Every structure is written in C-alpha cells, then in structure tokens.
Amino acid sequence: MRELFILIIILTLNYQKGNAQNIRQMNTNTDTKSCYIPIAKNIVYGNVNYAVLFSGASINYERTIYSNKNSVIKHLMLKASGGAFTYYSFKHLSLSTVALLSKSDYYLEVGFGIGYFIYLNPSLEGGLLPLANIGYRYQISEGGFLYRIGISFPEGLYVGAGYNF
Numbered sequence: 001m002r003e004l005f006i007l008i009i010i011l012t013l014n015y016q017k018g019n020a021q022n023i024r025q026m027n028t029n030t031d032t033k034s035c036y037i038p039i040a041k042n043i044v045y046g047n048v049n050y051a052v053l054f055s056g057a058s059i060n061y062e063r064t065i066y067s068n069k070n071s072v073i074k075h076l077m078l079k080a081s082g083g084a085f086t087y088y089s090f091k092h093l094s095l096s097t098v099a100l101l102s103k104s105d106y107y108l109e110v111g112f113g114i115g116y117f118i119y120l121n122p123s124l125e126g127g128l129l130p131l132a133n134i135g136y137r138y139q140i141s142e143g144g145f146l147y148r149i150g151i152s153f154p155e156g157l158y159v160g161a162g163y164n165f
Helices: 003-029
Strands: 042-050 055-065 077-085 090-101 105-118 127-139 143-151 156-164
Touching: 042 143, 077 105, 090 127, 105 143, 127 156
Parallel strands: none
Antiparallel strands: 042 055, 042 156, 055 077, 077 090, 090 105, 105 127, 127 143, 143 156
C-alpha cells in the first residue's frame, strides 16, 4: 500500500512537470509578439503654425494606446494640446486622436478631435470647434527625436518638433 501511494505521488509530480514545460513552450510560440511594434509610449512636441489671418504656437502631449504592424493603422495615440493664436488673441485646449499609417519610421499622420477656444477679448465668446489634421511625421519607434509637418484645421500649415520616450 505504501509503495502504491509513493508511486502515485511520483507519477503525479512527473505529470505536472511535463505540463508546465508544455505551457511555457506554448507561450513562447504565440503570434501576438509578432504583431506588436515597440514604440515609445509618451510623446512631447511643440508646433508653430501659420494661416492666412493668424499664426500661433502650441505644446502637445500624446500617449500611444495601440500598436500593430499587421494593420493599416500602425499606431493610435490620444493627444492633449494647448496653445495660443495671434488672431483675436485666443487660446485653445484640445483633445484628439492621432493615427499613424506606414511601414517604417516615416508616417502619414491623420488626426481628429475637438478643441475649446477661449478669446481674451471679452466682447467675443469662445466655444467648441472640431479639429482635423493630415501630415507627415518622422518618428523613431523606440524613442528619440521626431518632427512633423502638415496642414490642420484651424491651425493652417504647421511644423513641429519634439521627443518620444
């Protein structure tokens, strides 16, 4: 009886050890790692912009929320922005999403969002305004310097530079 009990314990321990090795092998062979693109999660940059009636500047923060090298949208970010414009002396705060489309570190950038505009002139009222942009971005995925150029509503033509980490 004692030998049978020891044999059952040995066989049980041996069986669990074999299953643990199989689970570890299955996890290393998953295909989810091949879809992921390593990218720095935080991006800070400044923009200067020019339109026919005004010019301005803004500071921006983006946080990467999605990366997949097998999809059309390679990276998707949430963006918070604040800045000032010379036309009627107004300031803005905005939230938007930015999608990067490409096969390398050179991206087509498309963004949509909403901004709240505050006029410093008391006779004018501020309000919400839709935002949209399309442009070119060079950004090294693992982190470092980035620059961008494009056209945006309501900013007009913009040029920006910053750092991702």
